[in-house]
Amino acid sequence: MTIIRSTPPGGGAMPDSSAITTLRDISLASAAPAALRAAIQVGLPEHVGDVPVTIDDLAKSLDVDGAILERLLRALRSYGVFHEDAGGIVHTAMSRLLREDDPQRLKYWVLWVTEPWVWELWPDLEDAVRTGRGDFEGKYGDRFFSHLHAQWPDSTEIFNRSQTELSRLTSAAIAETFDLSGVRTFVDVGGGRGYTLSTILEANPHLHGTLVDLPAAVAEPDLRLRPGGALAERSQVLAGDCLVDIPVKGADIYQFKSILEWDDEWTVTALRNAAQAARPGSRVLMITNLVDDSPEIRYATGIDLLFLLNTNGRRHTRKGVTALVERAGLRLESVTPVPPLLHVVEASVPSA
Ligand SMILES: C[S@@+](CC[C@H](N)C(=O)[O-])C[C@H]1O[C@@H](n2cnc3c(N)ncnc32)[C@H](O)[C@@H]1O
Incomplete structure (x- = not known):
């Protein structure tokens, strides 16, 4: 005797199985x-x-x-x-x-976005949706990067390595996108350990570059930038906080790559500080993964939500980022894609 019915209960009306399958998969994606x-x-x-x-x-x-x-x-x-x-x-x-x-290693990137504190932050998404902002400071008593560097040294090391991994995947395309033939001095603000700056300097033998980042990031810069390194004579490495001051004055270009994706007020402050350090006509470049023009929308939106929770930040839309550039008193020059994922937002410093 069989006890299994050949037609489903309810006379055969089954819900869309692909919706059920996909939603079950997503709900367990962690x-x-x-x-x-x-x-x-x-x-x-x-x-x-x-x-x-x-x-x-x-x-x-x-x-x-x-x-x-x-x-x-x-x-x-x-x-x-x-x-x-x-x-x-x-x-x-x-x-x-x-x-x-592996030359295209993403090991530290995976570790970075799965750190224990990341798992602790995700439940705060509900509060952020209700209140309109991420509140890392309320939870941990300090700003994200200060807390990271002071309290989570192992995580800081993983972070710095993860950023170098991501830069390895994009730096050559960035260096190819830039025509720096008429440029003499280039500052990479929040440039991490300096992988991207090193790639740009290697592609432009006439160029002098400065790496500026917080002390924990510049403590162990890219080997090429260290004393005795292949680029040491055309570079300097400085500890600095771009929310306070950018310690290199009058340079031709100030680059911010994947940094101005934190609180909008901080972005405007950092851009204003770049304009103050610069001279009229200097260029300010923001390199970013625009959330409304990304071929990898799950990656872009996932990071967008994580940034909301750690720095009250965001992945920008094209309109959003250009509005911030203008709020900081810079003149927008262009927005150019850097395949496969990034955009360069180029602005100039107007005469006072
Ligand atoms: C997402 S990482 C990007 C690093 C690098 N630009 C890259 O693309 O590989 C953001 C960087 O901003 C630096 N940073 C954070 N706050 C900063 C500040 N107030 N002043 C200067 N750098 C800062 C961090 O230490 C980190 O290296």
Whole structure:
């Protein structure tokens, strides 16, 4: 005797299964970054090499529980991170990006956006929607970057490495977009460890560059910018807070890449400080991932919401960013795409 009906209850009217499937997947999507993070932390990407390896052997070499490792890998494989063939586990294009030695590495980026404090911030999204602002300061008693540098040194290191990883993916395209033949002095404000500045200096042998960032970021700059480094004679590295003052006066270009995505008031202050440090005719460049013109809309909107919660910031729209440039008293010159993801907003400093 069969007890299973051949038609569904209700006479066959089934809800749209793709909507159900997709919404269920989205509601559990946090399992994916959690699995990525666990894989990195136990050293999985480093222990999968060029030949397939069994889960038992992996578990032994990693000194982890084999049954749970199998479950972790099953979850990751469902996203195309690692693959299992007849011989065992092998890398995929995505899992290889988690390795320390991969030239397009995104290991520290994954760790950065899955740090424990990030998981603590997400529930605050509801309050932000109600109140109209993120309140990191209310929760932790300090501004995001001050708190990060003072209280979370390991996270600061992960952050700085993650920014270098992202810069490795974009710096060549940025250097190609700029025609700096008539420019002598270039300042990268909030330039992290200076990977992008180094790439721009290498592409422009006539150029002198200055890296300005908070002390924790410039403590260990790119090797090329350090004393004895290949670019040392054409560069300087300065600690500075662009919300207070930009310590290089009269330069031809002041660049802000992926920094002015915090509180709008801070953005206007930083741009005004650049205008004050500059001379009439100097250029101010904002390099950013516009949220209304992004081919990777989930990446752009995800970061937009995270910025809301950590710096009360945002990914800008084209209209929003140009309004801030004008509020700061700069003259908008152009907005130019830098494939695949970024835009350069170019402004000039008007005569007083
Ligand atoms: C998202 S990262 C971007 C780093 C770099 N421009 C890049 O694209 O790789 C933002 C940078 O702004 C720096 N920063 C934050 N607050 C700052 C301030 N008040 N003055 C100068 N730099 C600051 C951070 O230390 C960090 O290096």
